[in-house]
Amino acid sequence: MIKLRFRHMPLILTVALVFFSLSLTSYSVDLSLAKQYKKPVFSLHYMSINDGGSSYYIGLGYQIIMWRKMTGTLSVYKMGTESYYLWGFKSCMEDPGIPLEVRYDG
Numbered sequence: 001m002i003k004l005r006f007r008h009m010p011l012i013l014t015v016a017l018v019f020f021s022l023s024l025t026s027y028s029v030d031l032s033l034a035k036q037y038k039k040p041v042f043s044l045h046y047m048s049i050n051d052g053g054s055s056y057y058i059g060l061g062y063q064i065i066m067w068r069k070m071t072g073t074l075s076v077y078k079m080g081t082e083s084y085y086l087w088g089f090k091s092c093m094e095d096p097g098i099p100l101e102v103r104y105d106g
Contacts, residue, residue: 023060027085030057034064034081047092052077056092063089067096079103 030040034057039045043059052070056063065082078100084090090097 019060023062026059027062027083030059030062030064031081031083034066034083037066037079037081040064049092061086065090065096067098067100069096069100071102075105077103077105 026042030043033040039055040057040059043057043062043064046056046058046063048055051068053068055066055068057066062083062085067078067080067082069078071078079102080096080098080100082090082096082098
């Protein structure tokens, strides 16, 4: 087993702080874009659901779900953005955990 010496602790803490800062920054940027119904830039497209165009994105410790569910009327969708940071990720088959707003796609 490798013993961590006290002189290695500042390096380990610095690496952890840099990782956390990158994660939080990329999460903030991606969430801001997703709330404007634009694709996130720092996360990977994980899956799309055939319910009208809902998309799942995975980033460094976070998940963003861009809901787009069809209604009974053409060009009318229920849309919203849901996000999770560090824990509480959703399965791709669950229903939205947020109220969705009705938007007209013309």
